[in-house]
Amino acid sequence: MGNKQTIFTPEQLDAYQDCTFFTRKEILRLFYRYRDLAPQLVPLDYTHKPDVTLPYELIASMPELKDNPFRQRIAEVFSEEGDGNLTLDDFLDMFSVLSEMAPRDLKAYYAFKIYDFNNDDYICKSDLEKTVNKLTRNELTPEEVRLACEKVIYEADADNDGKLSLEDFQQMIIGAPDFL
Amino acid sequence: ICISHGFYAEEKLLGSLASMSTSERIKAIQKMPETMKKKREIRNKVLKEITKKSRHRRNQLSCCTQCLHRTAVSFRRFGNSLSEYFHLLQLWHKTLKIIGAEFGTSVLSYFIFLKWLLTFNIFSFLINFSFITIPQFVAAESNNLSFMGLELFTGAGYFQQTVLYYGFYTNATISKIKNGPSYNMQLAYIFTVGMYFVICFLILLFSMTKSFYRNFVNPQTYSGKASTLLCTWDFNIMNEKAVKLKQKNLSRQIKEDLAEVNKEVLNFSITERVVRIVTHLLSWAASLGTAVAACAGVYFLSINNLKLFVEEHKNDLESQAAMLVLPVVASLLNAFIPFFYSWLGHLEKFQTPGHLIYVTITRNTILKISIVGILCYYWLNIVAASESQCWETLVGQDIYRLVLVDFIFCLLGSFFGEFLRRIIGTTVCVRLGLPEFDIARNVLDLIYAQTLTWIGILFSPLLPGIQMISFSIVFYVKKVSLMMNCQPPRKVWRTAQMTTSFMFLLFFPSFLGVLSVIGVTVWRLKPSEECGPFRGLSSMYAAVSEWVKILENYTPSKWVVWIYHNLITSELFFFILSTIVLIVTYLYWQIIEGRKTMTKLLHKQIVN
Numbered sequence: 001m002g003n004k005q006t007i008f009t010p011e012q013l014d015a016y017q018d019c020t021f022f023t024r025k026e027i028l029r030l031f032y033r034y035r036d037l038a039p040q041l042v043p044l045d046y047t048h049k050p051d052v053t054l055p056y057e058l059i060a061s062m063p064e065l066k067d068n069p070f071r072q073r074i075a076e077v078f079s080e081e082g083d084g085n086l087t088l089d090d091f092l093d094m095f096s097v098l099s100e101m102a103p104r105d106l107k108a109y110y111a112f113k114i115y116d117f118n119n120d121d122y123i124c125k126s127d128l129e130k131t132v133n134k135l136t137r138n139e140l141t142p143e144e145v146r147l148a149c150e151k152v153i154y155e156a157d158a159d160n161d162g163k164l165s166l167e168d169f170q171q172m173i174i175g176a177p178d179f180l
Numbered sequence: 181i182c183i184s185h186g187f188y189a190e191e192k193l194l195g196s197l198a199s200m201s202t203s204e205r206i207k208a209i210q211k212m213p214e215t216m217k218k219k220r221e222i223r224n225k226v227l228k229e230i231t232k233k234s235r236h237r238r239n240q241l242s243c244c245t246q247c248l249h250r251t252a253v254s255f256r257r258f259g260n261s262l263s264e265y266f267h268l269l270q271l272w273h274k275t276l277k278i279i280g281a282e283f284g285t286s287v288l289s290y291f292i293f294l295k296w297l298l299t300f301n302i303f304s305f306l307i308n309f310s311f312i313t314i315p316q317f318v319a320a321e322s323n324n325l326s327f328m329g330l331e332l333f334t335g336a337g338y339f340q341q342t343v344l345y346y347g348f349y350t351n352a353t354i355s356k357i358k359n360g361p362s363y364n365m366q367l368a369y370i371f372t373v374g375m376y377f378v379i380c381f382l383i384l385l386f387s388m389t390k391s392f393y394r395n396f397v398n399p400q401t402y403s404g405k406a407s408t409l410l411c412t413w414d415f416n417i418m419n420e421k422a423v424k425l426k427q428k429n430l431s432r433q434i435k436e437d438l439a440e441v442n443k444e445v446l447n448f449s450i451t452e453r454v455v456r457i458v459t460h461l462l463s464w465a466a467s468l469g470t471a472v473a474a475c476a477g478v479y480f481l482s483i484n485n486l487k488l489f490v491e492e493h494k495n496d497l498e499s500q501a502a503m504l505v506l507p508v509v510a511s512l513l514n515a516f517i518p519f520f521y522s523w524l525g526h527l528e529k530f531q532t533p534g535h536l537i538y539v540t541i542t543r544n545t546i547l548k549i550s551i552v553g554i555l556c557y558y559w560l561n562i563v564a565a566s567e568s569q570c571w572e573t574l575v576g577q578d579i580y581r582l583v584l585v586d587f588i589f590c591l592l593g594s595f596f597g598e599f600l601r602r603i604i605g606t607t608v609c610v611r612l613g614l615p616e617f618d619i620a621r622n623v624l625d626l627i628y629a630q631t632l633t634w635i636g637i638l639f640s641p642l643l644p645g646i647q648m649i650s651f652s653i654v655f656y657v658k659k660v661s662l663m664m665n666c667q668p669p670r671k672v673w674r675t676a677q678m679t680t681s682f683m684f685l686l687f688f689p690s691f692l693g694v695l696s697v698i699g700v701t702v703w704r705l706k707p708s709e710e711c712g713p714f715r716g717l718s719s720m721y722a723a724v725s726e727w728v729k730i731l732e733n734y735t736p737s738k739w740v741v742w743i744y745h746n747l748i749t750s751e752l753f754f755f756i757l758s759t760i761v762l763i764v765t766y767l768y769w770q771i772i773e774g775r776k777t778m779t780k781l782l783h784k785q786i787v788n
Contacts, residue, residue: 018206019219023263067420069427080215089216096210109213136431137424148434158786 007031009047020096027092034091037062046088056084059091064098069134073114074098082119108173112166124163125149194222198229202256271295275659282422283617283668286675290619291655293682297630298651300383304376304637304644311372312641313343315363319354334500335580340573344580346639347573347711366723369713370702373638377695380634384687391680422668429670456529463524467543470520474513474547475554481506482558485578486566506578507585510551514628515589518544518621533671541620541681548628549689555582556635556697560705570711576639583632583643587650590625594661602665614667622658623682627690634694638701 005028008016016027035042037058043050056075065071075084078094086094096102097110113119117127128149132140140148156164156172197205209223234249272295280288320343327338341348354363485506488499521543530536559575568574598615605612629647636643702721707714714720728744731737747753 015220015223017260018209018223019216021210023260067423069423080217089220093216103211106211106213132434135427136434137427139428139431140434144435158783160787 007044007046012046016092020092021099021101022092022096030092030095031088033062034088042088051087053085053087054091056086059084059086069137070114073117077110077113104173105170108170109166111173112169115169122163122165123169125153128152128164190222194226194229197222197226198233271298272655279659279662283662283666284422284426286619286669286678287617287662289675289679290617290622291659293623293679294626294651294655294658297626298648298655300380300630301633301644301648301651303379305642305648307372307376308637308641308644311368312349312365315354315365315368316343316349319350319352319365321348321350333581333584334503335577335584336500336503340577344640344642345573345576346641346713347570347576347708349641349713351713351715364727366713366717367727369641370720370723373641373698376637377698380691381695384683384691388680388683388687391676391683394676425668425670459528463528466524467521468546470517471543471547471550474517475550477513478506478510478551479554479558481509482555483562486558486563503577504581504585507581510555510582511585511589513551514548514586514625515593517547521547534674537620538681541624541685544621544624545685545689548624548631549693552628552631552635552693560697560700564705568708570708572639572708572712576636576643579632579636580640580643580646583629583636583647583650586625586629586632587654590629590654591657593625594657598661598665615665616669617662617666619669619678624685627682627686630686631690631694634691635697638698 007028008031013024013027016022017024020027022030031046034054035044038054041054042052056072056079059075060066060071065074068074072084074094075086076082078090078097079086080090097106112123115127115131116123117130118124123131129145132145132148153162153164156168158168158171159165197208200208205226209219209226212219212222214222272291276288276291276295279291321341323338323341325338325341331338335344339345343349349369350365352365354365485503488502518540521540524543525536525540530539555578559578563571563574563578597618601612601615605614629650633643633647703719705719707717707720709715714723717723717726728741732741
């Protein structure tokens, strides 16, 4: 019911509504933003599920991500192949998790994956060092970075294996109500 | 084995999803940390399962249940499209997003708090207007006074005989048609105000406990350094300058933390400790002394004010302007003494900056509470017992003037504190730089204004409407001033905990204080003889007790009388209720303690 749009079938829209935190209007608005990044690549008719992927450079030029120091990791985490190129499904997924309606545990799960640079399901020391450098824009000396990472692991590592697992990270999030 | 294990887990997932209700299932699917493709697959499989089950059942069910099912589905679709339009009603959604993007969540929390207070005022204005003012229009008397421009500031003069104040409302039972349905103004007045406060109480209680639960229950077992690193990146920020600033702050904070590590074990010598304690005591003495002096000043000014009222009948410019002295002095005290307090705070050396913020907020709260308290004492004990014609209207006028002058000072404060300070900081004294938005002071100002409005509802039913307009103007002015003049905050501000503290401050001294003032007014004070809906009664509450006496003669309303005598006026009922609440609180507290011990034990087991 409602407006007649021809981009998606009603079943597709229902499925999107059930799987993301967005309403119909917001899904359509996001589709148009996706299309605006590359109008020649993205067709206006998604009823036959075309296989369209937008390259990372176009995604990283969006105003929401352009200044975010973690934009590359975010795109990699949400892309299918891990290379930062997003299909429409991945695009909607990304914005759904980043929106204000997503619960904290879901955001914590994805934050963990974003900070895990080498994708081994653990945040080890080198991952932490890269995170600290991105967070502080290379303003700390390497010595300070190393000390800071050691402190983090010392405080948060519950099973003492020298790296943070998802459970350690989630435990830390519970104790930090300011996490967004 | 691996594949069958995964298959078995998926079967269990599908089974549990299929057995949930529709909305629960949707929520569960939305929360799953999987890719969109996987979620869509799971969703389709679950839907197939459900249609299989229901097809099997459909042959056994009657068509009644099928109809019900179909109506439920269409109702759900209708609810979905309704909720889309409900999003449009959210005030200022886009503005709040922009503020959050440029300045971060800490500054955003002030604006969200302002919006929340605005909804309280809108609600109050709507119910007061519909249930009290509109019937009054039907039975209005004519207004003989002339309108001069100064009334907008003093609230006296022409406004005295309008629906703005308590004194204008009739005590009659209004009925347009003879022997038709009648509207008892006395009951309407007291029940509307009472209902509003009960609903406010419940809303505040629920918000506060929800916020408290989320932000304070799990105590910080980490000293904060780890969480600083990984959890304070504000993904809301989208502005390049703000991002760079945030990065600089984070690196500076990490450097400070690392430097402090070496200084952690510091033994203060005895003299140093004594000096610190003495400094703290002296500052507290100074701040409490200033608060007491401010109260005394306000008290003497207000006694003077009363003399002006009792001999009022000269409506010339001088006496009208003299009425404004009290509110202006109160607002000046509220504006300048906090600067003195923050200067005191900088003199003392606190262990953490968090301590400094909490102590400053406490001192400011004590100052504001004492000023409001002394004004209430003056209103309830002195004005109410004076020989003026209509003391409630006098109190209403006082509050109107206080609210208005406070609003003007808020705008002026924004002008001087932010606009002029920016000009000074960029041209004359470049070292100062751009000003930061002082969140604590602004929030306390909001709480003060809201407290005054709540006290004023009984005496001036349309005051929330005025406050509504003033809050909207303040929102826009603060937003423009923020964008033009301020820079994003430099220090870390623990938003979630501060928001909880502000809600607590709104509830505990502010709202409960208002409830006690209203309680004393309704139960103890004698309403004036010649004006208002309760004229001639011994107390405002007497209207309710007289109504119950009348109801006793009608058999169908015996249950109302029973509730009144055995629940509302009986002390035994409240005693039992309080005991039950205390027992339940104690049980919950013990459960939390037990769980904390359990967590510690389990933690130890994992490490070993």
